[in-house]
Amino acid sequence: MTARTTEAPPGAVAPPAHDDGRLSRAHLSVISLLLVSGFVVILNETTMGIALPVIMEDLGITAAAGQWLTTAFLLTMAIVIPTTGWLLQRLGTRGAFILAMSLFSAGTLLAPLAPTFGLLVTARVVQATGTAIMMPLLMTTVMTLVPPHHRGRVMGNVSLVIAVAPALGPTMSGAVASSLGWRAIFWVVLPISLAALVLGAVLVRDVSTRARTRLDVLSLVVSVFAFGGLVYGLSALGESAQHEMPVNPLVPIAVGVVALALFVWRQLVLQRTDAALLDLRVFRAPGFTAGLLVLAVSMIAMFGMIIGLPLVLQEAMGLPPLTAGLIMLPGGLLMGLLGPVVGRLYDRVGPRPLVLPGVIAVGLAMLMFSTLGPGSTLVWVLAGHLVLSLGLACIFTPTFTSSLGGLVPSLYSHGSATISTVQQLAGAAGTATFVALLTIRSVTLSDGGASAAEATAGGAQLAFLVGAAVMVGAVVLALRLRKADAPAGAPAH
Numbered sequence: 129m130t131a132r133t134t135e136a137p138p139g140a141v142a143p144p145a146h147d148d149g150r151l152s153r154a155h156l157s158v159i160s161l162l163l164v165s166g167f168v169v170i171l172n173e174t175t176m177g178i179a180l181p182v183i184m185e186d187l188g189i190t191a192a193a194g195q196w197l198t199t200a201f202l203l204t205m206a207i208v209i210p211t212t213g214w215l216l217q218r219l220g221t222r223g224a225f226i227l228a229m230s231l232f233s234a235g236t237l238l239a240p241l242a243p244t245f246g247l248l249v250t251a252r253v254v255q256a257t258g259t260a261i262m263m264p265l266l267m268t269t270v271m272t273l274v275p276p277h278h279r280g281r282v283m284g285n286v287s288l289v290i291a292v293a294p295a296l297g298p299t300m301s302g303a304v305a306s307s308l309g310w311r312a313i314f315w316v317v318l319p320i321s322l323a324a325l326v327l328g329a330v331l332v333r334d335v336s337t338r339a340r341t342r343l344d345v346l347s348l349v350v351s352v353f354a355f356g357g358l359v360y361g362l363s364a365l366g367e368s369a370q371h372e373m374p375v376n377p378l379v380p381i382a383v384g385v386v387a388l389a390l391f392v393w394r395q396l397v398l399q400r401t402d403a404a405l406l407d408l409r410v411f412r413a414p415g416f417t418a419g420l421l422v423l424a425v426s427m428i429a430m431f432g433m434i435i436g437l438p439l440v441l442q443e444a445m446g447l448p449p450l451t452a453g454l455i456m457l458p459g460g461l462l463m464g465l466l467g468p469v470v471g472r473l474y475d476r477v478g479p480r481p482l483v484l485p486g487v488i489a490v491g492l493a494m495l496m497f498s499t500l501g502p503g504s505t506l507v508w509v510l511a512g513h514l515v516l517s518l519g520l521a522c523i524f525t526p527t528f529t530s531s532l533g534g535l536v537p538s539l540y541s542h543g544s545a546t547i548s549t550v551q552q553l554a555g556a557a558g559t560a561t562f563v564a565l566l567t568i569r570s571v572t573l574s575d576g577g578a579s580a581a582e583a584t585a586g587g588a589q590l591a592f593l594v595g596a597a598v599m600v601g602a603v604v605l606a607l608r609l610r611k612a613d614a615p616a617g618a619p620a621h
Contacts, residue, residue: 155273157331159282162225165324166266166289168317169232169259173201174297174434175313176252178453179305186310187245199363200249204256206359206552210351210391210406212264213542214341220334224265229325232258236318240311263289264544271532271540272335277475279529284471287524292464294434299460302453344398347405350391355549357384362556365564406549407542410535415479416543418608419531422483424550425602426523428558429490429595433497433516436562436588440500441509444585455509459517466521471529478611479526486522487606489515491599498592501585530609565591 176183176197184194216224235254242248266286274282304313361381391406398404411417441452473482493516500509528547535543570587578586 154331154333155335158221158333158335159270159273159285161324161327161331162262162266162269163285163289165225165229165321165328166262166286167293168320168324169228169255169262170289170293171297171300172236172255172317173205173259174294175301176201178298178302178438179310179313182305182310183248187248189245193245196249197252199360201252201256201259202359202363202552202556203356204253205260206355206549206556207352208257208260209264209545209548209552210355211348211545212261212548213407213545214343214405215261216265216268216541216545217341218343221265221269222328222332222334224261225328225332226325228258228261228265229321229328230258231255232262233318233321233325234258236314236321240314240318260548263548264541267528267532267544267547268541269335271535271544272537276533279533280471280474280525281468282471283474283529284467284469284525287463287467287470287521287528292460292467294430296457296460298434298438299453299457302450306450341403344394344403344405347391347394347398350387350394351405354384354387354391355553357381357387358553359556360384362553362560365560404542406545407539408546410539410543410546413531413534413539413543415530415534415610416532418605419479419527420547420550422487422523422602422605422609423527423531423547424554425598425605426487426490426520426527427551427554428561429494429516429599430520431555431558432562432591432595433494433513435559436566436591437497437509437513439566440497440585440588444500444502444581444588445504445509446502446581455506456513458510459513462514462517463521466518467525470521470525474526474529474611479530479609480606482522482526483606483609484603486519486526487599487602489519489522491519491596491603493519494592494596494599498589498596500588500592502579502581526609530611533611561594562591565594 180194180197183197184190212224219227232255235251235256235258238254239248239251242251266289270279270282270286300316301313304316357380361377361379361384364375364377364380392408395404395406395408399407399409437456438452441447441455447455470482493512496508496512496515500512531547532540532543566584566587568587569590570583573583573586574580
């Protein structure tokens, strides 16, 4: 049914690691470039929220229309990411990197030049397509190049990209948009992305053999309805609590669930001949499922915080957007500084001693946020955000590393794609849950005579309490984590 051959172009595979396990200079250059590129592309995922009021005024659009700048980005990510397991194997490291950064750079150039809102949304879709390829590429390359006993340290830098970049997006966006306008957000990023593209064309080489696997069109079509339906439905579910939607959000969610079941069945059939678009044998690897579930719950909490905390700071406590963004900056920097440290600890002690206190810290931070109101102090907000950042730093690196560590190299790209897909679904679920709970509760309080600030604070308190309760389940999952041994067939380095 499918033809599968491998090719290794002469000179395409980078030199091996040193005998003592240290990365070669070529490998280190590739990983560093991918880290910088990944940070830039992920940063853009959360830049539009704070800039939205300025864009609405400039382009004459409503808030409901403006939300499509974020929704379209998330939808595109959800649709493209499941294909990246196949794409990385077909194009190789070099081809995938050039494609990702070319698309991202093209979207970043088109966005500030867009004269209409429709073209701006199109630019965001092009950006998101490149972003969707970059993150699985980064994780797959690290797993391929880095020896198992050093992966925690390097994955600490990967978690910096995945966790810190979204957290810093609103801060960067608020600072640039408030002084230079929303178009400057893209002009600031464009030179960096173009420089990364040029450097990548020179430095990046394939680090594993390519696989000529035919693209299964049915899987691709079904994945669009599955993951696109779920992300759109979850996003609309949160919005429906604020205003009436043209389509009941349960409809796309139901379509997504049915399509997901069909997608899973199709992949189970195709993986018998190594032809799956997204190979589900990754779930057989030791520790993959438990680590993925802990990561999903943590992403729900993180994206809920990214949405909920700025609302409390601005609408309940009356802070300007820039101040709200700056309050979240120290926590983002803390996650960045702790990433490599947590990675080194993982190499020594494994995931459980780090993830368990991390999960507890996130739950505690959610409880702290559930007490916020119009009279809360900035010190209390900052303390809660630092505790949350500390907890997330202890979760992301160990779960990424332990989940992928039990896979054979041929499944690295599919494991990375699976993790990135679940991240998008969890982010959409977290956003939808927090927005829906906050809106429903605040409307109830407003009808009871509460002020707008008190109603917003009350809604956020309920949302954060639910977030704390969700983290209790993550404690049980964290107890099941263990450090995965390198499977048979993994490179010895």
